[in-house]
Amino acid sequence: MNISAPCQESHSPWVLNWSKASRKPRLRLICFPFAGGNANTYRPWVDHLPSDIELLAIQLPGRGARFNEPPMAELPVLIEHITEALEPLIQMPSVFFGHSMGAIMAYEVCTTLQRSNKELPALLILSACNAPGPIQQRAALHTLPSKSFWKEVQMINGTSDDVLNNPELLELLEPSLRADFKIVYDWRQLNTQSEAPKLSVPMVLFGGKDDDSVNLEHLQMWQKCFSEIGQTHLFSGDHFFIQDPTPTFFSTLSGLLAPIG
Structure with a gap:
């Protein structure tokens, strides 16, 4: 049985290291x-990646060991903190992977780095996220009363029944989830393709074949935000296909990472 690695030492509360102790990463x-x-979410991935890849993941306030910190609902402040934490880590070859809201954060960090003429990742993978542009915006979920809020969350299909049937747990999780939905809502209100800067970082798109919230057309619209056209890969599953990734997912990811470093 494979056992995922414990978290290795990290120099910032914003970044957790899930890699197994090994030689210097590629x-x-x-x-x-x-x-x-x-x-x-990303901890199990370490068992499916080459040992010379260091697996890091962003930990936001209000989650995990940072649970007692208030969640951040303002994207510019969030991006400032994440960028500051990542700058010393991307002096070696690096790849950003962002899923759904994570794709927005990864894109905005790259935008901030490019605007400041800082080092960019060797590759940006945007997964299960509609591009900025004229798409139908989901209602402002973060403003709904609690009962309506969780009814909408249930429809998104990213939360287990065990969680949804536990009122005490819902009360604990609600502030951070509301903050996240506000971030996504505000970003979509403020961004259109015409305003989005073209990034010079190489880009790849990932999507779920059965994702009802991100169709292929809206996923492909990210291409207009970059100076070079990138590949698109679709995988079995719905919007949350990365929670139960297939062998094809990991072989594709490893293939994209192989030439880097």
């Missing part, structure tokens, strides 16, 4: 969480 894979998610 590259760093830095993963950004989806709304309501945390760094633990």
